Amino acid sequence: xxxxxxxxxxxxxxxxxxxxxxxAVLGIVNGVLGSFAVLRKxxxxxxxxxxxxxxxxxxxxxxxxxxxxxTLLLGAAAxxxxxxxxxxxxxxxxxxxxDSALGLVxxxxxxxxxVLLTYIQKLPVATQAGLDKFLFGQxxxxxxxxxxxxxILGGIVVAFLxxxxxxxxxxSFDPDFAVSLGFPxxxxxxxxxxxxxxxxxxxxxxxxxxxxxxxVVAPAAAARQWTDRLGxxxxxxxxxxxxxxxxxxxxxxxxxxxxxxxTIVLCASAIVFFSLLLAPNRGMAxxxxxxxxxxxxxxxxxxxxxxxxxARQHREPGHGHPVEVLRTMAHGHGGVDRSLKVxxxxxxxxxxxxxxxxxxxxGMEEGGRLSRQWREIP
Amino acid sequence: xTAPQIEIQLIATVVAVxxxxxxxxxxxxxxxxxxxxxxxxxxxxxxVGFFVIRDLASPFLVLFAALTGVVTxxxxxxxxxxxxxxxxxxxxxxxxxxxxxxxILISRYAGDVHLDVxxxxxxxxxxxxxxxxxxxxxxxxxxxxxxxxxxxxxxxLFILIFYKELKLATFDEGLAGAxxxxxxxxxxxxxxxxxxxxxxxxxxxGSVLVVALMIAPPATAYLITDRLxxxxxxxxxxxxxCAVSGxxxxxxxxxxxxxxMASMTGMFFLAxxxxxxxxxxxxxxxxxxxxxxxxxxxxxxxxxxxxxxLPGEQRENHVAHLHEHxxxxxxxxGRIVGAAERRGSISRDGDRLLLTDRGRExxxxxxxx
Numbered sequence: 001x002x003x004x005x006x007x008x009x010x011x012x013x014x015x016x017x018x019x020x021x022x023x024a025v026l027g028i029v030n031g032v033l034g035s036f037a038v039l040r041k042x043x044x045x046x047x048x049x050x051x052x053x054x055x056x057x058x059x060x061x062x063x064x065x066x067x068x069x070x071t072l073l074l075g076a077a078a079x080x081x082x083x084x085x086x087x088x089x090x091x092x093x094x095x096x097x098x099d100s101a102l103g104l105v106x107x108x109x110x111x112x113x114x115v116l117l118t119y120i121q122k123l124p125v126a127t128q129a130g131l132d133k134f135l136f137g138q139x140x141x142x143x144x145x146x147x148x149x150x151x152i153l154g155g156i157v158v159a160f161l162x163x164x165x166x167x168x169x170x171x172s173f174d175p176d177f178a179v180s181l182g183f184p185x186x187x188x189x190x191x192x193x194x195x196x197x198x199x200x201x202x203x204x205x206x207x208x209x210x211x212x213x214x215x216v217v218a219p220a221a222a223a224r225q226w227t228d229r230l231g232x233x234x235x236x237x238x239x240x241x242x243x244x245x246x247x248x249x250x251x252x253x254x255x256x257x258x259x260x261x262x263t264i265v266l267c268a269s270a271i272v273f274f275s276l277l278l279a280p281n282r283g284m285a286x287x288x289x290x291x292x293x294x295x296x297x298x299x300x301x302x303x304x305x306x307x308x309x310x311a312r313q314h315r316e317p318g319h320g321h322p323v324e325v326l327r328t329m330a331h332g333h334g335g336v337d338r339s340l341k342v343x344x345x346x347x348x349x350x351x352x353x354x355x356x357x358x359x360x361x362x363g364m365e366e367g368g369r370l371s372r373q374w375r376e377i378p
Numbered sequence: 379x380t381a382p383q384i385e386i387q388l389i390a391t392v393v394a395v396x397x398x399x400x401x402x403x404x405x406x407x408x409x410x411x412x413x414x415x416x417x418x419x420x421x422x423x424x425x426v427g428f429f430v431i432r433d434l435a436s437p438f439l440v441l442f443a444a445l446t447g448v449v450t451x452x453x454x455x456x457x458x459x460x461x462x463x464x465x466x467x468x469x470x471x472x473x474x475x476x477x478x479x480x481x482i483l484i485s486r487y488a489g490d491v492h493l494d495v496x497x498x499x500x501x502x503x504x505x506x507x508x509x510x511x512x513x514x515x516x517x518x519x520x521x522x523x524x525x526x527x528x529x530x531x532x533x534x535l536f537i538l539i540f541y542k543e544l545k546l547a548t549f550d551e552g553l554a555g556a557x558x559x560x561x562x563x564x565x566x567x568x569x570x571x572x573x574x575x576x577x578x579x580x581x582x583x584g585s586v587l588v589v590a591l592m593i594a595p596p597a598t599a600y601l602i603t604d605r606l607x608x609x610x611x612x613x614x615x616x617x618x619x620c621a622v623s624g625x626x627x628x629x630x631x632x633x634x635x636x637x638x639m640a641s642m643t644g645m646f647f648l649a650x651x652x653x654x655x656x657x658x659x660x661x662x663x664x665x666x667x668x669x670x671x672x673x674x675x676x677x678x679x680x681x682x683x684x685x686x687x688l689p690g691e692q693r694e695n696h697v698a699h700l701h702e703h704x705x706x707x708x709x710x711x712g713r714i715v716g717a718a719e720r721r722g723s724i725s726r727d728g729d730r731l732l733l734t735d736r737g738r739e740x741x742x743x744x745x746x747x
Contacts, residue, residue, distance in 0.1 A: 043467040044411055051586065093659055094651065096405070100597050103410040104647060107590035111640020114587075118634040136481060210418075210586070214474035221463050221471055257485050262478030269475040276462050284460060 019139040019206075019253055022147045023245030023264065026203035029154040030212075031219035031241025032161060033199040035234045036192060038220040039172050044102055045084065045193075046216030049200045050209045051106035052083025054113025057134055057204070058120060067131075069146040073153065073201050080197040083109050110209070137208030137261035139249040150202050157198050160191070168192055169230055206249060208261035218268035219244060225279035240275075244268035299335035300342050301370060306330070307349060307359050308367025320352030382507040387625050389506050389523045390639060393579045394591050394617030396530040399537055400572045401592035402610050405600060406548045410593050411466070412569070415454065415473035416447040417576040417588040421480030423447070424577065429487070440525070440577045447573025448566065450476060477585075503582050503635045522582055529578040536571050537610070540564070545606055583636035591617060594643035601647075601654040616646050674714045676744045677704060679723055682733050683741035697729045 037046060053076035060075025061067060083105045090101040117131055133141055161168065170178045171188045178185050196216070203212050223237035248264030277285050306329040310321045327336050340357055343349040348363035359367060404410050423446030427439040450472060457468040506522040518524070537544065547554040547564040555561050572592070579588045599612035624639030631638070652659050681704060685694035693699060700711040715731065718724045723737030733741065 038464075038467050041464060041466060043464070043470040047411075047414065047470065090651065093662065094601055094657055096597050096600060097408050097410075099408050100405040100410040100593055100600075103414055103589050103593040104597050104644070106414070107586055108594060108640055108644030108647070110586045111590050111634075111637040112644065114637030115628070115631065115633045115641055118637065119631050122632050211474050211478060213470055214478075217467050217470035218474075221467050225462060258482055259485055262481040265474045265478040266482070269471065269478070272471055276460070282462060284462070 015140060015142075016250065016253060018142045018144055018147050019249045020246050022142045022150050023139060023206055023249035024242040025147070025150050025154045025245075026206055026215065027219065027241030027243065027245030028238040029157055029199045029202055029241075030215040031223070031237035031239070032158060032234050033196045034216040034218075034220035034241070035223060035230070035237045036168060036172055037196055037216050038224065039230075040192075042196075043217045043221075044099075044213065045087075046196065046200055047213035048087060048102045048106040049080040049084055049197050050204065050212035051113075052109035053077070053080040053201055053204060054110050054134065054209050055079050055116055056082075056113075057131065058113055058116035061120065061131060062116065069149045069205060072134075073149065073204070076201045076204055077197050079109065080201060081194065084193055084197065113209075133208075134204050135208050135210055136259040137204070137206045137211070137264075139206045139260035140253055142206065146205060150205075153198055154202050157195050157202075160195055164188065164191065172230075203245075206245070206260055207264050208259070211261040211265045214265040214268055215241065215244070218265070218272050222268075222272040222275035225275040225282045240268070240271050244271055296335065296338070299330070299333065300339040302330060302333075303336055303339040304343055304348060304359075304363065304367055305370055305374070307357065308364070308371055311359050311364060311367070318352065318358050320356030320358045323355045323357060326357070383625075383629075385507040385520050385523060386503055386635070387622050389520065389526060389582055390503060390621035390625055390635065391618045392523065392526040392530050393582050394595070394621040394639065395614045396526060396533050396575050397579055397588060397591035398595045398613040398617040399530075399533045399610060400568060400575055402596040402599070402606070402613055403544055403548055403568055404572065405593060405596050406606075407568075411469055412451065412454075413572060413576065413592040414586075414589045415450055415469050416569070416573050417580065417585045417592075418473045419450040419476035419480070420444070420447050420573060420577050420580065421585065422476045422483070424580065425480045425483040429483075437525070437528075440529075440574060443577040443580075444570060444573040446476075447576060448569055451566070451569045506582060526578050526582065529575055533571055533575060536567065540567065544568070548606075583639065587636045587640045590640035590643050591620075594640075594647050595620065598643070598647045598650045601650040601657045617643070620646060671714065671717055674706070674710075675718045675721070675723070676740065678714055678718055678731075679733065679737050679741040680744055682724065682731055683738060683745075686733060686738075692730070695731045697731065 034046070037043060056075040056077070056079025057072045058075075059079070060071050063075075064071050066072075087098070087101045087105050090096050090104075091098050096104075120131060167178075167183060167188050170181075170183065171185055171192070175185055178188075200212050200216065203215055207215055219237045219241035220233070222240050223233045226236050227233050244267040245264055248267040249260055251267070252258045252260040252263040275283070277283055280286065303326060306326055307321065310325070311319070323336065323340070326340075330336050340349060343363070344351070348360055348366055349357050350360050352358045401413065404413055420443040423443035424439065427442035431439050431442075453472050454465070454468045457463060457472065458465045463471065507520045509521045510517050511519055511521040511524050543554070543559050543564055546557070547559060547561050551561050554564070575592075576585075576588050579591065583591065595613040595616040596609065598616050599609045603609050603612060620639055620642040624642040625635055627633075627642065628635040628638035650658060653661075655661055678700070681700075682695050685691050688694075694703065697711060697715060700706050700715075701708055704711075706714070715724070715726075718737070719726060723734055723740055725732050725734055
């Protein structure tokens with residue numbers, strides 16, 4: 001019997017199921033919360049929170065000696081929260097700007113976290129192994145109880161979001177109006193940021209502190225391309241997050257020596273790329289197509305207009321004008337031949353000789369209408 | 379101190395100073411997070427370059443990776459210009475993607491060579507002295523030191539030569555453009571410098587801590603001074619102190635040198651945040667308290683002046699009455715009265731308060747002004 005195959009199967013069956021479920025939850029929760037972060041111009045706050053969480057993980061381990069995911073996650077959340085408050089208070093009390101405060105807190109906290117991690121690694125206890133998995137994430141280390149913890153925390157976060165949906169929506173789009181209505185905007189602000197902290201912390205074990213921020217930004221930025229409605233955006237973002245999480249985690253579990261975090265991030269980036277290109281309305285491919293159609297129409301109208309001007313300058317309307325003249329009048333913008341073909345099909349121009357064109361009576365009418373229309377443009 | 383220890387501190391200092399110089403302009407131009415983006419995404423350049431050149435300390439690798447940094451900046455700008463995402467989101471999309479490609483390349487294909495994922499984050503400052511540079515058979519020092527010294531020189535030259543242009547483009551981009559300096563050239567020049575510095579420092583302190591060295595010392599200096607030249611000098615000094623003290627802290631704890639340096643920069647910022655003259659929290663609170671007393675004294679004088687010589691003066695200009703009229707708690711009222719008395723703007727007759735000539739003058743001015 002093929003022992004390797006058997007082991008691989010067993011591994012696939014149990015671990016893959018945990019991995020898929022854990023990644024799905026983290027993807028959904030971060031996609032949902034990320035929508036608010038992106039809309040509130042806090043895309044990079046996730047970067048700060050996830051890096052700032054590292055010393056929290058190390059301290060939680062140092063203080064309790066436990067590696068249970070709940071302990072470490074709470075430690076991470078506390079540190080992430082402290083980091084966020086620090087950023088806010090630096091911005092509020094000094095002239096250091098938001099971006100500097102963010103970069104400062106994230107790098108200093110991370111550096112302190114590395115000091116603690118390297119310190120822990122030298123300690124003569126056997127249980128410390130595995131903490132460095134939090135750097136880039138290792139989906140394969142997810143156990144059933146980790147998934148349960150992630151699921152419960154994620155559920156609470158999403159539940160809070162749904163309960164305060166209306167308030168969060170208002171605070172995100174028009175904080176001044178919210179203040180004038182008497183909502184406790186500052187409290188809501190802190191609550192929403194706290195939820196974001198928990199969302200990020202959930203993903204640390206799978207994606208890692210270094211890249212977790214991408215899970216906040218990417219699904220939301222992708223979802224933003226598909227809709228203009230907050231509710232739809234949040235739902236789509238959750239689905240994208242889950243998709244990226246599951247596909248990335250599965251790919252990295254299947255192949256050797258691929259850390260999970262980067263793989264998930266690349267899957268999320270692919271979704272963003274696809275959305276930027278192909279989403280209806282906002283997709284760049286469609287804008288390009290629209291641009292081409294507009295351009296052709298303008299070219300055709302310009303040729304018709306040029307012919308009309310030429311016809312007005314000559315006595316007999318049926319006099320043909322060489323295509324070279326039309327090309328010159330189009331300033332080399334091109335599309336003259338194509339435009340003539342289109343106009344001919346519509347019965348507006350006729351070829352009077354080889355390479356010579358004139359307007360038909362209907363073409364004269366159309367040209368007159370067009371020139372009056374253009375004159376109205378201020 | 380052994381020779382390697384001195385060399386490590388020397389490299390750390392050179393790295394910190396090289397990072398602080400362009401860092402000043404980054405934080406003034408509100409582009410601090412660009413250093414985060416660049417220091418992460420150059421990993422792709424390092425990974426690809428490493429497969430081609432096979433030498434981590436080669437100057438060509440530095441150029442290659444620096445190019446990646448500039449490409450990152452351009453990609454962010456390109457993405458922002460599509461108007462589909464905002465700039466902060468664009469940064470948050472581009473650099474994780476590039477960094478991920480770099481990490482996967484390294485852990486997949488370079489796992490058994492001298493480049494691994496931990497080194498990417500932690501740097502390998504402790505090993506830097508083992509990699510020697512020999513010229514004509516003579517050992518002239520660690521390769522890392524030579525590389526970083528070159529980068530420091532480049533940064534110094536860049537800032538000295540373009541000091542005026544950088545200053546103008548940083549504080550008044552519109553004027554710089556109007557006077558004919560191209561802000562775009564300055565911008566990309568600075569980004570190139572940041573990229574080159576990040577690549578060089580990367581090897582020593584890892585990607586995230588480059589950010590700490592670029593942002594924290596300049597931010598600390600920014601809280602202390604209002605002059606650009608002082609800020610540059612001060613942030614270099616702070617960076618250097620952090621490098622040396624960070625090394626010894628790491629030595630004591632037997633922990634990551636780079637992480638310890640970053641922690642030190644954080645300590646310095648915290649100290650400045652709390653205690654910087656004029657801009658620190660302590661100074662702000664002291665100033666507010668002083669202003670409160672100052673304002674209350676003026677209020678008191680105006681109150682006394684208003685009732686001076688009028689029928690109710692006996693009752694109004696009385697310590698006990700301040701609580702009713704100005705809503706002051708008795709201890710506070712006592713403090714203010716004491717302060718005004720010490721300054722010679724009032725005098726006391728029992729519990730009655732009388733304006734002095736000086737106090738009357740101040741009250742009159744306050745009411746006119």
